Amino acid sequence: MENEIQESIVSFLGHQFGAEKFSPRITYLELEKLFAPFKQQISALGAKIISITGTNGKGETAYTLSSLVTGLGLKCATWTSPHIVYPSERLKMNSCDIGGQRFRQLIQKTADILGPNFTQLSYYEFLFFCFAQYVILERPEVLILEVGLGGRLDAINLCDADCVLVTSLGRDHTEFLGPDYRSILHEKIQLARQNGLVISNLSSQYFNELLIGEQQELKFKLWPLGLEIKGQSPANGSDWPYYKANRYLALAALQWLIHCRDKGPGVGPFQSVSFDQLDLLYKKMESSFLTYNSRREMVTYNGKGLIFIGAHNLEGMRVLGPLIKDELFQGSKQARAINCFVSFSKRPDSEIRAMVKILLNQERVNGIYITGFNHPKAASLNQLQKIFQDLIQHDVSETVKKRLIWVEDWRSFLKNEEPLKQTGIKDEGFGQKLSEENFSRENWLVAGSYYFIGEVKKFIGSSHSLGDPSAFDVGARC
Secondary structure, three states, X not given: OHHHHHHHHHHHXXXXXXXXXXXXXXXXXXXXXXXXHHHHHHHHHOOEEEEEEOOOOHHHHHHHHHHHHHHOOOOEEEEOOOOOOOHHHHEEEOOEEOOHHHHHHXXXXXXXXXXXXXXXXXXXXXXXXXXXXXXXXXXXXXXXXXXXXXXOOOHHHHOOOOEEEXXXXXXXXXXXXXXXHHHHHXXXXXHOOOOOEEEEOOXXXXXXXXXXXXXXXXXXXXXXXHHHHHHOOOOOOOOOOHHHHHHHHHHHHHHHHHHHHHOOOOOOOOOOOOHHHHHHHHHHHHHHOOOEOOEEEEEEEOOEEEEEEOOOOHHHHHHHHHHHXXXXXXXXXXXXXXXXXXXXXXXXHHHHHHHHHHHHOOOOEEEEEEOOOOOOOEOOHXXXXXHHHHHHHXXXXXXXXXXXXXXXXXXXXXXOOOOOEEOOEOOOEOOXXXXXXXXXXXXXXXXXXXXXXXXXXXXXXXXXXXXXXXXXXXXXXX
């Protein structure tokens, strides 16, 4: 029943808005006017608003902070995007997804409030308006908002953030955000407000100089946490797993929230706590941190131990490398080898090639199983096959090319029904069958596009012995 409701919501949104993409139908000024009644009611709640921007790490930081805030006893609403399986994942109250029935009612109510104007919104904007109405109804004390794209023109910027978290900075979506780090940061940091707080995880001195330049213009307060983290590591922070930095960022925001909650007569302005204090808190809580939706989330399916990590862009794949080397499946009996099952969203050929090469450079990766999938944002089969045939013919050694395997039908592959095939080499024939040794290994990393991971999770959820997505360990279950 729940899945049927969720599918009906997917169908409705697709019919009304089409595939989700950055394509505003109205100007941002018009969007602000439509949002004004929602904003007025949200402002009246007096809730603290924390917005999260950056190239990677936003979702995990949002999930972690949501769990911490809920544990503190504060009612917390969280907005994230994109969704992995169903759009309802984007709206959370106290770390729990809104249920399908409630979400459907909320969509109808929001559409009724907007009237004919609701069709002027994009897919993303309409769902954020639904989230705003959810906040108005539930009256949380804290709002956590993950940016969808950039910051300046994103729907979450309709809300005035009290605190902005900056997770990372890389060259992604340059067609919208600009070609260089300066322009990309400028777009992202527009979420900050005068006298608001920005907590930054950027560890590069150059990035911090850019951030200080933005601070002089926007007049926000800055806590350069990334530089403090960098100063604590013998390798300047490069040997730290990315998720650890995300957790420190969430803990730093929590300290600010505690100050806001406890602020009273005689309590001065917030002062950033020392890194030693944060580190002590981290160590006390380390065993209680959770993994979240497609972020080191693990499930067993059909004899395979799967771990989902959405390294969906080049920066994400770069930080995945050290995690593969040092951490994944280290408690497993077969910790020495990992197989990687991967597909990609629409990206330039050069970027996809670079992402595959990063995986090939990981000694623990025994085989890289590449496939295509059906989604509006998926890379085409022709593009993927061309890239990987070129890799085998021109870019990799004879030894390495044997680790590249093309999977024609990924669903049959997961069910152990499709024989393993090497990526096509014309003079050797397309589809050579490989040794079954790789197929029987138990450790599988499912990576690349979040949209691909969503399709895999939906398939597993529908065919899993438990019968629904509750088979997954997604942190808090409600």
